Amino acid sequence: MLRYLKIRSPCIIGLILASLFIVFVLHHNLTTELSVRNSVAIIPNKSLESTSLLSSPRELLLLYEQEYSCIESTSFRPTFHNRHLILKINLTAITTEHFDYLKNSSTKTTSALKITCLQSSKNRNTFRSICDIFLTFQIKIFNSQKVQLTLLSNSTSCSVLLTNISDLILINVHQMFSIDDIFRFTHQWTDTNNKTELFWHSWPPTTATCLKSLPCSSTNILTHSTSKELFLTEQNTVSYWLDLQYQVFINQRLSNERKKSVNNRNFVPYEISKNPRVCSSEFQNWVLNYQKWHENITLNINNDSMTFGEQRNRIIELDVRFLIYEKHTSGLSDRIIHLISTYLVALLTKRLFIFDKNWPEFTEIMQSSLNYDQQSIIPWIEQLDLLNKNLTQNDRNYLTSKTEWFSSDRLLKDYDYDKLFPERILTFKGHTGGVIQTIHSNLSIYRKFLTVDLQMNTNNIFGCLYHSLFTYKLSELINRAPLSSSDLPVGHSSQLILQILLAPIFFPIGVQVRAGDETMNEQNIDQPNPEHIIGKYQNFLACIQQINMVNEKLVDKTIRTPIVFLLSDSYEIRRAALKLKPLSLECYKLSEKECQLNYYDLHVLASPNPVFHVSNDTNRVLAFKLGMFDIFLFSLCEQHLISTESSFGRFPVFASLKQRNIYSLGLHEVKSCKNDGLPLSVVGGQWSGI
Template sequence: MIRIKKILYLLTKIQRIIGLFIFILTFLFIFHNDSKVQWHGGASSQSAPVRIKRPATGLLSLYEEALSHREKSSFHPMFHNHYVSLKLNFTSMIKDYLNYLKSDSKKKIDHVKITCLKSSKAMKDFYPICHIYLNFRVNIFNLKEVSFTFLSHNSSCSLSLTNTSDIISLDIHEMFLAEDKFRFTYQWRGFDREKLFRWSQWPLKTSCLKSYLNRNQRQSSTLPSIFFQCSSVNILTHSTSRELFIREQEAVSYWLDLQYGASINRKVFDTNNLPTKSRRLAPFEIAKNNQVCPQKFQNWILNYQKWHENISLNISNRSTTFEEQFQRIIELDVRFLIYKKSTTGIADRMIHFITTYLVALLTNRLLIFDTNWPEFIDVIQSSLNYQPHTVIPWFAQLNSIKKNLSLTIQNNLTVKAHRFLTERYKQDYDYEKDFPERILIFKGHTGGVIHTIASNSSIYRKFLTIDLEMNTENIFGCLYNSIFTYRLSQSIKRFPSNSLNKQLGHSSQQILQALLSPRFFPIGIQIRVGDKTMIHANSISHEKINFEKFNNFFTCSQDLIYMNENLFRRTNQIPIIFLLSDDIRIRQTALKRWKLPFECFRLSKNKCPSNNDHLQILANSNPVLHISHTNNSMLAFQLGIFDSFLFSLCEQHIITTKSRFGRFTAFASLKQRNIYSLNIGKQSSCHNQSSPLATVGYLRLGI
């Protein structure tokens, strides 16, 4: 009996030990899982949700790698506004075939056939509609270095071709239906079989991203082929400008979510709860709120966009003659407003653009973009058709064409170019009466949006304020965000993941992530010294600057912090200063005195000191390029437009009165708050000195 009791006692102890061991293993398993990022994938009704773990920083890297893969690929087709265009990178195409050429490295490929195949509702099978033959000479120096010389082309359909560097662009002239679909094949000389083109989807689809994550729980250094299979397609479908615009906005919003998620220094990040605390919204997201941009206004914009698309379609058939197009324009009574950019800075161009856009809306004119601004189209996606060569291919040679047309058409094709000077921002216009011509070309660098809605004698005031329920605080921003959005590809390049700034200032990604965080209250300061500081940035960077001249901007920000001290304490927000300046020395000096410490970017650990007696400056220390005074206008526009995007994320704005860059950004931000407008070296305090947007809109040639 005693022996049995001892055996039972030993079994009980063993059971307890096993139970403790299982508990420890379970605890370690849970702790290990909680230390990873959680992604929730789709699940069937018979199974529980699948949890996939991956850091947000890894997802941002995934975007960058996908973009790099796309840009290196050889084929980019587009079916946009009923026309098909193809872009081919022949260097990439040829490199893909180097394995075939290993046996004969001196072999020259001089011919490739590209076939366009179409399907429709009537014929669901794809059938060839165009064969394109491209002739060129290829020199293969080694298995990594390739060059080619384009010689000629011919095709079985009408098309136009442009050749720049290693890129060949093809525009097929036939107009297609929105329900049409396309495939494309290619065949090298000497090959007896055609190959099907595939290309990367862009913007990157979140469904593809999650599909990849469901198969890869661990981050890898390179993307597997399964991801590129998911993100690539071989069927081309139709897109309007509006559809591309919405798609771009949705993609950028998700990417901003990832940026904010990556800034949270924690090991758990859940896409089904992304982010756990709402990040600060970008202006284009704020504009979707009916309380900010009223529904009546949004309907007005949407109706114009639909009309713009339909009219563009009706008058841009490339298979018709110019005379037939003119006849169609007269029959439909289409009137044009052509925006002509100024030769000055980004702010001048944008302010003039938005005012021209408003006039086109008010007068129901077809807005046409400036043809000579490639960097704009590269950085910004528009909700309107920005391809003037498609809509008005005759414009560049209109004078010579008109001579051969009938008098009726000539008399109906009236043209007027008008340059707006300084009177625009304070003068009333009746655009129907003052500009009756069919084709208007507006030039200038001034703005009239605020005056159009604020002036008691404006003939458009009642319509804008009563019918559309707009006001001086929201009209510019609602207009701006209804036509422009930043491209995801350019956003990724401007704010690369894990970017480290070894210089004095902060990296672009650190700035973006801090401005997105609701834990901070960002106050934007923009100090403009003059264009000369940008022209001679390198030569003056080592010169001393009288920093005391700009003390009033920082004193003003300190006043704002004191005035809102209770708010910051109640909301647990930390006030920071995002500093923009055309003079690199101002930013460098401010950073040496008050740089926001690195600990503040570890957002989840609350290590950022909340000391309202000490300014905390967020800024980069890189020189600024002026778009009109540099040989690299593309980079200047990219840097400038994304500086304005960052500045628009600030909750309060302190700007230089003589500068228009900070002012137009404050209006476009849709914060709808008073602005502090300062002159250099004057006004030491900002206590109760803010200016309403209606007042600021009349400063320095208007908004």
């Protein structure tokens, strides 16, 4: 008899408690009213009854975090993306959910788990079994309190690729399915007759209903999603989550008088990019057509039933050319600047864009609008020499290839990519950018197309490219800015920084001070004289004050308080600035008459925590994630002062789509900032370029 899975987890209890709070929701202009359903046990044939109860923004954020926590700790999580079916099994969660069974099996040293995959389609009501997966585990019990499972062997009735990493098992079913297919799954321990229906939490919410009622994300039916669909879902969900963050801020931090005039938060860059006055309709249609072509080609050449030889024949028949991006060992921003430059070449030359297979942490936190996974699209690339072995280079079936390295010459050189690189398979390596050179140079053969046909310019091209390809995942934002983060004795929590940068009552100037890699690991520094430390960077302080003077009329007109979001690799600089000139929000709980801040004072917003280098630190994945969050925050600023000898500040300025001139200083350079700064076309050709 088929029974439903009982999850041994506090997730459901947390969701029930979170949905009981009754208050009113304040609305952002991008969202609709949010209603939360009563949470119930995960039983598929029992509907989730909607209620008219409304939860506060804070409780809704808590609901998101609890839901995501459930997803992270669930034992079974399947995905059906781009016609590929992948099963993710968490052994730690299995030992928790099946503790009683495993404990009672203490007389045995092994046990086998059978997972059955059932397939149907949107046009059929019946499911049929297409694959049985048997996983045999070694069972170890410690003091009757803890169970450990170790995978010993596996067998399947279908072709799969199984990977066991720590306590995670990934099963990639080696077959391409129809986009109309749907799946269910059952599992049972082979020494029992207790077959159990498997449930999981989908993430992020994929429908408008689920945006309004997170508990509905529990499901036992798996449907198809393309990369583009996942991309748009992430953006819609993140926008709503940002709305909630901003509502929490104005509810907790602002006086009632101020709340009346600041209902709507600032737009973030990917929202700005949807405006055709920023990223032209011609550009957006061009990218959309490429995305459709990319999706169609990947489906045509990426059939798991084909041999490598058959795939080669299809590639030649369709005349498909490839452009593979490979990251450099340099810093985070250099990698992404090279990435977007490579993406632009793929668009201009209509090559199939393929991502670096050795950068999984990037795809973990960033959702792409393209299916560019190297392993699934061109798995034969590692055997290219074998495919070409018995062919001459003049043979039609010979797959030509070339790897090109780009350095600082990319900033000055004009390329005709089709003429210079006739090879079918190109791999681009490098650490510099060529986007601005491609659109700005008078000798660029692509300039007329980009500027006249697509109506783009040096101010918007990079940001529009970036936001057409990548978007930040909600899961990573929740990890970086959790609701539990509280006010710190010195500095500001990541959540508070995010909320302040979303608030239109401020005019944030992003300031990046690049002090050097050696300053990144400074901790517990005794700072008896922070004035002396800040004095070493007096050139940046003077520049900020001069920028405020230049902006005085603009800021007065919009009634916004200028603040400084300080980004620096130096722990020492940020700590000293926070001790001397921290932004305090206490004043904003008072009326505007009672709260009169000195316009020319520095109000510093910054994190007091050390930062890490993505190439040099022992925990490079964490360094990457923290760096991407800093880049996201920096892109929310209205204006920017960056270090000339660094790309870390330059990249988010171009991605911000604020389209304002940039102020740039060397570490010890002294110059006036009373002018209007440098055009993006100039800054885009400095250092490692854009």
